[in-house]
Amino acid sequence: MAKITGLGGVFYKVKDTAATKAWYAEKLGIGGEWGTMFRLSDGGAEGYSLLSPFKAETDYFAPSILPFMINLRVDDLDAFLIELKGKGVEAIGTQNEDYGKFAWIVDPDGVKIELWEQIGPAPV
Structure with missing residues (x-):
């Protein structure tokens, strides 16, 4: 049976595509x-991506008023x-969890x- 294997991308509208690409x-x-284009490879560690819905009332995307957020994997968050x-x-915030380090x-x-x-x- 065919199946979905991962996140294919995030597509969104912007005012000036050239300026956004340059940034x-x-x-x-x-x-x-x-x-x-990203290829999942973390030096031998199993990498993964998520497609994760949030409740409409969430403030997790704040301060953005847009109805989505982009998650980008990095290999060394502190150095980045x-x-x-x-x-x-x-950064507007940072957080450490058992499964990773985050910044926004x-x-x-x-x-x-x-x-x-x-x-x-x-x-699992």
Whole structure:
């Protein structure tokens, strides 16, 4: 039987695609003509992506008023946050959990971006 194997992408509308692509390239070091392609590989650790619905009343995406958030995997969150700060991008929060370390930033279009460093194996 055929099955879904992972998250294929996040697609969203912006006012100025060239400016948004430039911000992602300059600040986060990702991007291309069509966006960014990720291959799940964490140096031997099992990687995973989530497609996760939230209640309409959630404030988890705040301060963004948009009805979605992007989660980007990073290999070294602490080092990445130092690089971002040097580029003028401040984290609006951080958190450590058993399954990973998290930080949040907001892009120039108001999209909240969750940065995630996976710790340990994928949950069962």
